[in-house]
Amino acid sequence: MASAEEALGVAPEVNTTAEATKTVTQQIDPYNVAGEVDETGAVKAIDYERLIENFGVQPLTQQHLDRFEKVTGKPAHRLMRRKLFFAHRDFDKILDFYEKYGSFMLYTGRGPSSGSMHLGHTVPFLFTKELQELFDVPLVIMLTDDEKYLFTRNKNDGVQKPGSALEDFLQYSHDNIKDIIALGFDPAKTFIYTDYEYLGGHFYWNTSEFESLVTFNQASGAFGWNGSTNIGLVSYGAKQCVAAFPSSYPELYGYSDYRPPQFEPTAKRRYKPLASIPTLIPCAIDQEPYFRVLRERCERMTDPHPKTSLILSQFLTALQGPGGKMSASNPNSAIFMSDTPNQIKNKINKHAFSGGRESLEEHRKLGGNPDVDVAYTYLSYFLESDDELADLAKRYRSGELLTGEMKSRCISELQGFIGEFQKRREEVTDEVMRKFTTPRKLVFGGNPNHGGKASDQVPGVFGNAGQKANDSAAEGDKAAPGGKDGRGTKGERKAAKLAEKKAEKLALRPKKEDGEGGS
Structure with a gap:
């Protein structure tokens, strides 16, 4: 589930160039993220309330957080508490299903654009990791190297520039997979793949059927394609869509x-x-x-799928401030996971937009604005303590805490986070990566206290708690060749019965004593 410009869950590069006398409304879609530009040419912060209304999604409320905590028995993640994950589609329904049936599938992704992820790329993965641990469910992570290649070549008018060959994006995928693994995912319940290496089998069958449900006009309307767009990008969306279907990954469930x-x-x-x-x-x-x-088409598949649920985040702002975002193509806009402690310090001190006043005297008198201060914004994503975060904001607003002190606290937190990440990253070898990228049956427990009866169990849904039901379903499919749901065609079922009867007759024949006959 990744955009062409950045990871699934992380926005693409923002275009902050505009004519100083022209007002431009904000543009948010899978290939563009830009805040509104006013008549002076200033880029405004992204209006998330307007996005909720325009996209028709629902705000994530305190009631959702309360329900989440009741179902999981644990506090909501800091990104939920601070409304950085702020909107959803059917999040309440996924909680209902988990309570009744015990499990579901998590899916997210990354569009590899460079050898190292930056700080913004880690946000959706850190949150997803927390959800996986709380719910004990299987997770699929898609690396959209094919989409990145297609988009980059389309952006360059069909020219393949150095560093943007197909092989380059496959290498970026491998590097990014190692970065993702270093964030601490459990290999027993996590499958990570690149499109170039995995697509085929039931995944491609789902893709082909889904492509038949989307017209060119519909794809153009959703993603902005026109007559100059290469045909690879026009059809790509079907892959990202069916990547959310558990039926695209039968091996993960023992089939x-x-x-x-x-x-x-x-x-x-x-x-x-x-x-x-x-x-x-x-x-x-x-x-x-x-x-x-x-969601508009999943129920039209040959085997109808339930509408996917979404939990949606804001964008981690660029160092330059609201209206922009971290971009892999602009090293001064981003903190990379490969940056040294000194690089982190210099980037925050030199480039991080400040919410402080122009002079020390004015700051002491009027106070700063943490709402636009980049150092404080980064702390809101990565600092665990709600009390400390609130205290920093309070002291900054009062003028007690200076901009340099806020930046210093941010530098310390990021240096610690990235330093620990880099230690784990050194241990992620090719062999470790293969443990995550090899299709195999995942092991997960789900909700041990689900309310469903045995007759309500959905084969393949449960992990350890319902493994017998899962195994029985998989074995039943193996016993009956072909056919929808493993039942086999009429001819195949008849042949299987004849073979079974023949085996029974052979079993009833008297066995020869040792030494009789033979060769």
Whole structure:
């Protein structure tokens, strides 16, 4: 679930250039993120209330947080408490399903654009990791190297510039996967893949069917394509959409996929039980148009899927302040996860937009504005203590805390966070990466206190708590070749019965004593 310009859950680069005399409204979609530009040419902060109204999503309220804490038995994540994840679609329904049936699938992604992720890229992954731990559910992470290649070449009018070949984006994917792993995901319940390496089997079947449900005009309306857009980008959205279907990953639930060299007869049909599993997608709100397209069509699939649920975040602002965002193409706009402590210090001190006053005397008298202060904004994402964060804001507003002191606290927090990350990153070898990228049955527990009866259980939904039901369903599919849901076609079922009777007759024949006959 990743945009062409940045990761799924992280916004693409902001274009802050505008004519000084022309007012430009904010533009937020999977390929553009820009705050409103006023008549003086100043870029305003993104208006998230307007996005809620324009996109037709719902605000994440205190009632949702209370419900979340009741279901999980744990406090809401700081990004939820501080309304940095601020909107949703059907988040309450995913909680209902978890209470009744015990599990669901998490899905998010990343559009690899450089060898190192920056601080903004980590935000959706840190939140997703917390959700996975709280709910004990399977997680799929998609690296959209193909989309990044297509978008970059389209942006360059078909010219392939140095560092933007297909092979380059595949390497970026591998580097980014190692960064993601270093954030602390559990390999037993996490599957990570790149499009170039994984697409095929049931995933491609879902893609092909979904492509048939979306017209060129609909894709153009959702993503802004025109007659000059390459055909790869026009069709790409179907891949990102069906990546949210658990039925695209049968091996993660113990079923056979239809891929070489196995080509098992049981995998000739998609598995209907997997289509019953709902998915929750944590991402930034610029990605919402993809999943609006998905939600409008998922129930029209041969095996109808429930509408995906979304929990949507704001964008981590660029060092230069509100209206922009961290961009991999502008090193002075971002703190990279590969930056040294000294680089972090210099970037915050030199480039971080300040909410302080022009003079020390004025700041002491009137106080600063933490709402636009970049150092404080970064602390709101990464500082765990609500009490300390509130105290910093209070002291800054009063003029007691100076801009330099706010920046110093931010530098200390980021140096610690990135330093610990870099230690873990050094331990992520190619062998460790393969543990995450190899398709295999995931191990997860789900909700041990779900309220469903045995008859309510959906095969494939449950992890350890319902493993017998899952295993029985998978074994049943293997026992009956082909057919929808593993039942086999009429001819295949008849052949299987004949083979079974033949085996029974052979078993009833008297066995020869040792030494009799043979060769």
